[in-house]
Amino acid sequence: MLTLYGQSGRLCSGLSRRSFLTVGGLAFGASGFGLADLLRAESSQPGSTSAGGVGHKAVINIFLAGGPPHQDMWEIKTEAPSEIRGEFQPIPTNVPGIQICEVFTRLAKLMDKAAVIRSVVGCKDRHESSQCMSGWLATDLRTVGGRPSIGSAVARIHGAVDAAVPPYIGLAEKTSHVPWSDSGSPGFLGTSFMPFKPDGPGMQNMKLNDISLERLQDRRRLLGSLDTFRRELDQTGAMESMDAFGQRALDVLTSSKLLDALDLSKEDPKIVERYGDGKPYKYQYDGAPTCNEHLLIARRLIEAGARCVSLSYGRWDSHGANFDLVRDHGGKLDLCLSALIEDLDQRGMLDDVTVIVWGEFGRTPKINAGAGRDHWSQVSCAWIAGGGIRGGQAIGATNRLGEYAAERPVHLQELIATLYHNLGINTATTTLVDPTGRPQYLVEHPPVEELI
16 A cells, blocks of 8 residues: 655645545555565566567456365266266267266367366365465465465566556455455565455545545646655655656556556447356355356456456355256356457467366266265366366266376476476475475476476
């Protein structure tokens, strides 16, 4: 938050020296870490630039919180017995030999641009988004703050693309079950690399409630009116820092770039319609709604300069009514995800932006008495497109009953490493130094060889 403090008396602008002027605070997570503090931290990172966001590498990480059923999405078990196979039929895609669930009719036509991974391993039976955000459990390196998520790491390594747009943004709606709206943690990197959450209290402070844009744009006059205060600060050298980073905080406000990216009224209505809104929200309970528009906002944020956007889509913990849930959530996801891929492709962004869709674990092969599937950490699944990957693939397979990876097990950290690779980060050589001074590798597994 940019707050200018003064002493008793009046300033030339008419403001009370005893009062303070808030001109656009940004809240990062629950810490209240200020925008100027974030900009100060980012300014020292390699790759930080105020140039536009055209052509930079980015990731959109779509978290299917609760654990999606692998055997009811990308690998229908037609040969399994009825108590395992479920209600869905496979449909062909535009890649010969690859079939997916019947609810994904639009994505089936885009299979040549994507890959499905049917044999994800390494998951734990825990509702932790960290598995998909960092490749680690929340307990890993907990004594020094935990492992950083992809967005935090790329913000630390590459810095900001544009000073007016945070490099790491989380779009997850608040949920009653908190882990399902966790956009990722900065881990041992600290609060300066937390994701910016536009639905947080900081958004209200971005809107200029107590000061006009005209007065903000006249920044020299605003700062110049604090001459006495400036001289006092200059004795300690603090004013130089305040000028540099406070001015950049003002730049965020006066550029309106971030707010514009979040404002769908500035988008072509036909494109908004293509994505849909995901309503009515069903099977939400304590989880996230199916906000289709979040995928569109993610694209707009990447265009504005974000490097990583994570979001939580739906509530997939289908202990009951599994097939009804997949019809609802899957059909809505099919609409907005296909729109996103086509949108990125038409804008020439698909080779630069990796889109991944996955959850923290899979579901039990056997259908329970409530027509649901329970937790199953032995194997899971993922869908990935863009970022220059080799599309048109179905990687790995489970056995006939969908119990375990029978072909080409893919560790979840291999997928995380692939995302880093697509962001231009070599996980074999890149380390981040933890608070004890020890270098820590981002992951322990290489990228998925078949994709890169």
